[in-house]
């Protein structure tokens with residue numbers, strides 16, 4: 001009985017795996033048509049200054065409104081798109097749509113309107129024409145280069161040598177910001193920090209998750225020390241630091257005490273439609289004394 005059931009389970013498992021593979025292929029094949037039909041859209045998650053909680057930027061996060069499968073998160077299709085190279089047209093659409101949207105953002109609680117931060121896959125960095133595409137879209141949308149940030153993961157940075165580095169340097173020289181995404185989860189070879197025109201480190205959420213603001217908990221203390229050293233490393237290199245995955249007020253407070261510049265996470269705002277970010281910016285604009293028209 002038991003043995004038979006075990007065998008049946010194996011069979012089921014294989015059928016399941018086959019079905020998953022087929023579904024993966026079908027999903028990949030559907031990307032170009034989905035792009036044409038406008039099934040992709042962007043959510044924006046605020047990036048806030050830790051000193052006063054105002055919005056300094058927003059990360060564009062792609063979603064797929066699939067006609068049969070519903071709303072798909074990027075982890076369902078970005079990997080596939082990267083493997084097949086379809087990330088190049090998809091990522092191109094993301095860049096263009098994010099720049100168009102950000103061109104209309106007001107300053108919020110700060111002197112300058114927030115920048116938009118766009119994830120760039122390694123295939124996009126290697127694709128010819130990245131510099132030209134970015135230049136064209138900045139020109140077309142009127143978005144100043146300082147209001148565009150490109151996020152590249154640490155592991156992607158490790159595999160970029162030669163021509164791609166040149167592309168990133170050209171963009172950095174034009175004023176575009178370059179951030180290292182998920183910092184601390186890749187290799188510990190930091191040579192790319194010397195060789196590439198990086199302006200910001202985004203520290204991966206798993207370090208922040210261990211921050212419980214509890215000085216007697218040794219694990220929390222270790223995470224806090226790692227975070228503090230990453231922050232001083234970044235500052236020694238004239239880079240700004242954003243902590244990802246900040247979910248609680250206690251974490252935000254510890255990060256502020258450590259000297260971290262900015263934060264992203266549910267505590268400061270979940271990813272949401274562009275209109276939600278716009279509302280928040282307008283609210284900040286009227287609520288912040290520095291931009292108030294009242295006599296002083």
Ligand code: C2E
Pocket residue numbers: 045060061062073074075078087091094119120121151181182205244245246247264265266267271
């Ligand atoms: P990422 O670039 O590290 O983006 C941050 C992810 O963390 C987002 O997941 C966001 O929703 C999530 N997050 C934000 N705050 C919190 C928090 O407080 N707690 C927790 N647990 N999670 C939080 P999302 O939207 O599912 O995106 C996943 C990944 O997909 C992104 O990670 C990024 O690597 C990739 N991705 C998204 N959009 C694009 C894109 O347009 N192009 C490329 N190449 N990759 C993209």
Ligand code: MG
Pocket residue numbers: 059119151181
């Ligand atoms: Mg990112």
Ligand code: MG
Pocket residue numbers: 181182202204244
């Ligand atoms: Mg990240």
Ligand code: MG
Pocket residue numbers: 182
């Ligand atoms: Mg990630």
